Amino acid sequence: MKHSFHITNKTYNPVFWADPSGGSVSESVFENLGGTKTGSFTDMGTGTSIGAGGAGDNEEDKDEQKKTSDNGDPKNGDPEKSESNTKSTDCSKCWWLNNDEYLTFEEAIWHYRLGKGEPVDIRLNKLDLSNVKSSDFDNHDFMHQGSPGKYVRLSSASSILTGNRSEGLVLGTIEVVYIGDNKVMALPNEYNFEMQGEKTLRGVSRDIATAFGGFYNNGGMRGQSYWIQFLGTATIRP
Amino acid sequence: MIYRIFIIIFIFLFISCDNKEYDIQKLENFIGIKLESYDVIRHESGIAIGDSFMVIELKFEKKDIEQTLKEIKEFEKYSISDDKSYYYFNLINEGVKESVIINLQKQTLTYSYSD
Numbered sequence: 001m002k003h004s005f006h007i008t009n010k011t012y013n014p015v016f017w018a019d020p021s022g023g024s025v026s027e028s029v030f031e032n033l034g035g036t037k038t039g040s041f042t043d044m045g046t047g048t049s050i051g052a053g054g055a056g057d058n059e060e061d062k063d064e065q066k067k068t069s070d071n072g073d074p075k076n077g078d079p080e081k082s083e084s085n086t087k088s089t090d091c092s093k094c095w096w097l098n099n100d101e102y103l104t105f106e107e108a109i110w111h112y113r114l115g116k117g118e119p120v121d122i123r124l125n126k127l128d129l130s131n132v133k134s135s136d137f138d139n140h141d142f143m144h145q146g147s148p149g150k151y152v153r154l155s156s157a158s159s160i161l162t163g164n165r166s167e168g169l170v171l172g173t174i175e176v177v178y179i180g181d182n183k184v185m186a187l188p189n190e191y192n193f194e195m196q197g198e199k200t201l202r203g204v205s206r207d208i209a210t211a212f213g214g215f216y217n218n219g220g221m222r223g224q225s226y227w228i229q230f231l232g233t234a235t236i237r238p
Numbered sequence: 239m240i241y242r243i244f245i246i247i248f249i250f251l252f253i254s255c256d257n258k259e260y261d262i263q264k265l266e267n268f269i270g271i272k273l274e275s276y277d278v279i280r281h282e283s284g285i286a287i288g289d290s291f292m293v294i295e296l297k298f299e300k301k302d303i304e305q306t307l308k309e310i311k312e313f314e315k316y317s318i319s320d321d322k323s324y325y326y327f328n329l330i331n332e333g334v335k336e337s338v339i340i341n342l343q344k345q346t347l348t349y350s351y352s353d
Binding site: 168169200202209214 | 260
């Protein structure tokens, strides 16, 4: 799993446009953009809010999302956009998905083969994030719109042994951003099998695994990569 | 059966080695300066099917971290936190995300890379 640029990505950069409250990416934002963008300079004053977004599972979550918008500005809430961002993608033709806002390994493979690149939404709090603690973000790996972020390996040895193997296989490593009060959001992730060609043992190992994964996922068909978007927020341990 | 095959692959991936020098060189290329007089206090990396990431954190003396900040090319693209304690910059291009965080209080420079 990786973030990758394909032909549309010069204007469609879901990492940049992700809502820190955990809401899904809204297409209407991109329709309103005039120019093109090849890089993302976080917090450079270009961050456009896509609405408070985020689908809470309780009143507290909903309240949090109303307060939070892009760059953590609590003033940008837009109830209409919020409402639209609480809904998951409706892929009515995707009979292989059971629309439970979760993606099993089998569903992920069939969507790769048949989904024609349609994005899939996952409810973040359905993932096993028991290995993530708020204190982990004291040593953050990156910043996203002013909030600390960590790379969380769902495919780590401990996750595979103690948690859900399927999540590790489908999502690999995800980028999780801490938004306060023991809550996190996750940035969109692309389900694809692109080779990087880095000439190190790490790079070669990655590409070998990727080639094997791509071969298995294609299954004789020509798969198409797709974005996985994470809805809502999840509560983690302090 | 397929789970077993993937688990074997994961085990293979876990034992792949870290290459500190290579990653520091990558950082130097990214920020456009040669780094000296630092201690590596954190180096993590991981790979899976279709993705990899690496994080390296360097600790400097106070004067060295300030000097590094001054010398960084394209410094104007960096954002600064409200309390002015750290500077950060992200670039996402060609499927690769690179991020630098300079923390003046902790005197650290954190570089992360994911694809």
